Amino acid sequence: MAADEVANLAALLADRTRALFCLSLLDGRAWTSSELAKAARVSPSTASEHLTRLVEGGLLRERRQGRHRYLQLAGQREADLLEHLLGYVGPTPSGHSLRASTASAALARGRTCYDHLAGRLGVAITEAMTARGLLEADALTVTPEGIDWLADNLRADFTGTRRPIGKACLDWTERRSHLAGAAGAHIRAHLLDQGWIRKVGTGRAVALTPTGGQALDDLLGLSAV
Template sequence: MLPVEGLANLAGLLADRTRAAFCVALLDGRAWTAGELAAHVGVAPSTASEHLSRLVEGGLLVERRQGRHRYLRLADQRVAQLLEDLVAHVEPAAPARTLRSTTASAALARGRTCYDHLAGRLGVAITDAMAAKGYLARTDGFTVTEAGVAWLTGPLAADPTALRTAKRPLSRPCLDWTERRTHLAGTAGAHLCAHFQAQGWVRRTGTTRAVRVTPAGAVALRELLDLDPAHLG
C-alpha cells in the first residue's frame, strides 16, 4: 500500500505559512532557539512553540534543550534537500518592495548556504569552475573525478577515508532556487563549504544565511579554481 497518509501528513506540516517559514530559516544549517524563530517569523512565543512541536513530532526538526533554551534545527540533510527541492519548484516571489528586503534578496542570490553547502551565484560558479577544471563530471548527475578527489584531499584537506565511508553521496546536484541551475551538494559540497568557512574565505552576513567572499577568499578562489568572485555581481 502506498504511504498516502504519511505523505498527506507531511504536506500538512509544510502547508502552514509559519511552519514553512521556520523550516526555510533553518536551512542555514544552524540551531535556532524557539524565541529566535518566533521573532524571525513575527509570531508569539506560544504560537511558535505549538508549531515547532508539530514539526518535531513530524520528524522534520529535532530539538535540544540547554538550560532554559530550546534549540531547533533540521532533522538531517535529507530534510534540507527536500525543502530546497520544494523551494526550487515554486514560482519566484514577487519583487522586493523595500530597500532592506531588496538588499537582503540580492545578498542571498549572490551567495548563501544551502543547509551545509554553498548556493546562489557563488555555489553555481564554484560548481562550473570545478567542472571546467575536470574535478567534476556532469554526465548522468554529478561525479567527482579522480582529479577532483585529489583536489579535495590535497589543497582542501579533506579526509579521504571520510569521503569514501560517508553515508551520503559524495556529490549530488541540487537545484538552485534563485539561479534555476544546479550547484554541488553531497559530502564534497559540505566539505567545501565547511573548509571555506573555517579558512575565513566566506563569512555570513548578518543573521541570514547569505555569505560573502572575503579578500582572502577571493585570492583562494583565483588560485584554486581560476574564479574571480568580482564577476558574481
C-alpha cells in the same frame, strides 16, 4: 500507505508559519523557539505548538539546554526537500522595502544551503570544478581527479563517509545545480575556516572576501563571481 505519508508531510508545510520556521533553519544552525517566534512574528505559545508538530512530524529535531529549547532541521534529507520545493516554486518577490531587496540580493549572490554553498557563488564553484573534470556533469558526482584535487588543495578526506561525496542540488535562484553532499559541505567549511568567505548579517548570506577571491582564482580560475 504512501498517500497518507505524503498527505501528512504536505499538511506540515501547508501552514505559512511552519513553512517559515523550516526555511529559517536552512542555515544549518540551531535556533531557539523564541528566536523563531520573533522571526515569524507570532506569540511564543503559537510558535511552541507549531514547532511541536514539526518535531513530531520528523522535519525538525530539538535539543534542550537549560531553559532553552533549540530547534534544527532533522538533517540533510529534510534540507534537500526544502531546497527542491524552493526550486519548484522559483524566485519569489522579496517585498518592497530596501532591506528586503538588499537581503534577497545578498542571498542570490551567495548563501549557505544547510551545509554547502548556493547562489551565484556556489554555482560558479560547481561549474568551474565541472569544467576542470573534477565533477561529472549533471549528477555532480566527484571524479577520481576531483577526490585528489580536494585532498591536495582543500585537505579533504572522505574516508568512512556514508553520505554521497558529491550530488547535484537545484539552485532556486540560479535555476542551475550547485554541489551538495560531503564534498559540498567540506568546501563550505574550508572556505569559512580559511576566511575566504564571510557571513553577511544573521541569515544565510555569505560573501567572498578579497583573499577568497584570489584563492578561487588561483585554484579554479574564478576571476569574478
